[in-house]
Amino acid sequence: MPSTTNTVFVDNISLLHSCLTALENTTSIAVDLEGVALCRSGILCIMQLKASDSDTVWLVDIVTLRASAFDVIGTGGKSLRAMLESHSIKKLFFDVRNDSDALFNLFGVALANVYDLQLLEVAVRSSNPGIRPRFVKGLVPTLEAYLAPQKPAVVVRNWARVKEAGLRLFSPERGGGYEVFQKRPLAPALVTYCAQDVALLHELEAVLHQRIGPRGKNWEQRVRTESAVRVGVARRADYEPYGKNKAHVPKDW
Numbered sequence: 001m002p003s004t005t006n007t008v009f010v011d012n013i014s015l016l017h018s019c020l021t022a023l024e025n026t027t028s029i030a031v032d033l034e035g036v037a038l039c040r041s042g043i044l045c046i047m048q049l050k051a052s053d054s055d056t057v058w059l060v061d062i063v064t065l066r067a068s069a070f071d072v073i074g075t076g077g078k079s080l081r082a083m084l085e086s087h088s089i090k091k092l093f094f095d096v097r098n099d100s101d102a103l104f105n106l107f108g109v110a111l112a113n114v115y116d117l118q119l120l121e122v123a124v125r126s127s128n129p130g131i132r133p134r135f136v137k138g139l140v141p142t143l144e145a146y147l148a149p150q151k152p153a154v155v156v157r158n159w160a161r162v163k164e165a166g167l168r169l170f171s172p173e174r175g176g177g178y179e180v181f182q183k184r185p186l187a188p189a190l191v192t193y194c195a196q197d198v199a200l201l202h203e204l205e206a207v208l209h210q211r212i213g214p215r216g217k218n219w220e221q222r223v224r225t226e227s228a229v230r231v232g233v234a235r236r237a238d239y240e241p242y243g244k245n246k247a248h249v250p251k252d253w
Contacts, residue, residue, distance in 0.1 A: 006055055006056040006057070007056070007057045007059060007191060007192070007195040008056060008057070008058050008059065009059045009061065009186065009191060010058055010059060010060045010061055010065070010069075011061040011064045011065065011184075012064075012065075013065075013068070013072060016060070016065065016068075016069065016072050016074075016080075017072070017074055017075065019049070019058040019060065019080075020072070020073075020074025020075075020076065020078060020079070020080065020083075021074055021075060021076060022051060022054060022056060022058070023049060023051050023058070023080075023083060024074060024076040024078045024083070025076070026051035026052055026053055026054070026089065027052065027088070027089060027090060028051070028052040028089065028090040028091075028092060028202065029049055029050065029051055029052070029083065029089060029090070029091050029092070030048075030049070030050040030051075030052070030091075030092040030198045030199075030201035030202055031047065031048065031049055031084075031091050031092065031093055031099070031198065032047075032048040032093070032094070032099075032194070032197055032198040032201075033046065033047055033048070033098075033099045033102060033103075034046040034048070034181050034194055035062075035102065035178070035181055036178040036179055036181060036182060037178065038098050038099070038102050038241075039098050039101045039102055039105075039241035039242075040101050040102060040104075040105035040106060040239075040241075041241075042102065043063075043182065044062045044102045044103070044106055044107070045061075045062055045063050045181035045182055046059055046060065046061065046062060046063075046181060046186070046194055047059075047060040047062060047069070047080075048060075048194050048195065048197070048198040049198070050198050050199055050201070050202070052202050055199075057194075057195040057198055057199050059186075059191065059194050059195060060080070061184075061186075063181075063182055063184065064184065067107060070084075070107055070109055081107075081109055084103070084109050084111055084112075085109065085110050085111065085112050086112060086113065087112050087113050088113070089113060090113050090114075090115050091111065091112075091113060091114050091115065092115050092117060092201045092202065092205060093114055093115070093116050093117070093227075094116070094117045094118050094139045094142070094197075094201065094204075095116065095118045095136070095139075095230075096111065096114050096116050096227065096230050096231055096234070097230050097231075097233065097234040097239075097241070097246065098234065098241050099111075099234075100114075100230065100231045100234035100235060101234040101235065101239055101241055104234070104235045105235070110235075111231050112231075114227045114228065114230075114231050115205070115223065115224065115227055116223065116226070116227040116230055117142075117201060117204055117205055117208065118136050118137070118139075118142070119136075119222075119223045119226050119227055119230075119250070120205065120208045120209070120223050121136070121137055121142050121146075121208055122136055122137075122249045122250070122253055123208075123212060123219040123222065123223055123253070124208050124211045124212055124213070126215065126216060126219075126249070126253045127212050127213035127214065127215045127216050127219055128211075128213030128214075128215060129213065129214070129215050133249050133253070134248065134249060135247045135248060135249065136246075136247060136248070136249055139197060140163065142204070143159075143197075143200060143204065146204060146207050146208060146211070147200060147203065147204060147207060150207070159196065162189075162192050162193055162196050163193065163196070165189040165192070165193065166189055166190055166192070166193025166194075167193075168189075169187060169189060169190060169193075170190070222250075222253070226250050
């Protein structure tokens with residue numbers, strides 16, 4: 001699981017224009033967010049973006065740019081908000097719910113055409129005979145299960161090292177705190193951590209599609225439909241960002 005060959009930290013308008021130019025003509029963008037208690041009552045700090053046809057990961061600094069990160073218009077006539085709300089650009093997320101909550105309630109961004117890879121992973125297990133999943137998987141176990149077996153051991157070890165270095169900084173269980181995502185300059189270990197996961201989402205999507213089994217039908221449409229449901233549910237006033245029910249797979253899957 002290689003780290004990205006090029007990571008750009010976007011903390012000024014000039015770099016934001018470069019980011020918009022790089023993304024404006026793609027058909028699919030991998031997206032991830034980092035922050036403090038990420039939801040409507042938390043703080044959005046970093047948005048990670050990677051186009052399907054590029055090796056560059058853009059880390060957009062929301063702490064510095066604030067709302068302008070979403071509303072500055074690039075030379076091609078598109079803003080980041082327009083891309084995230086576009087029905088013609090697919091946005092890959094892994095569990096979009098809290099991201100949708102934060103984007104909509106903190107910045108008024110109404111995500112559209114979201115494809116949630118956590119749901120695609122459930123479709124893989126549900127579509128294979130003898131497997132009836134009850135709970136969704138997190139990103140780390142999913143990457144380890146589906147991508148690690150295809151990678152050289154040295155690459156897997158490097159990926160695990162990057163994850164652990166990041167976790168030591170922000171995970172309360174390891175003595176860190178999520179507030180480190182607000183500090184500038186962002187720690188180099190966090191820059192690498194932020195870039196790594198989004199860099200793998202297009203590859204993960206391809207592998208998961210290959211693993212869809214014969215049981216059931218219409219999995220592609222079911223993933224798209226349930227992804228949209230997740231986006232909408234997370235905008236509601238009664239949404240619980242850390243509710244235990246979030247761990248369950250969709251009904252009748």
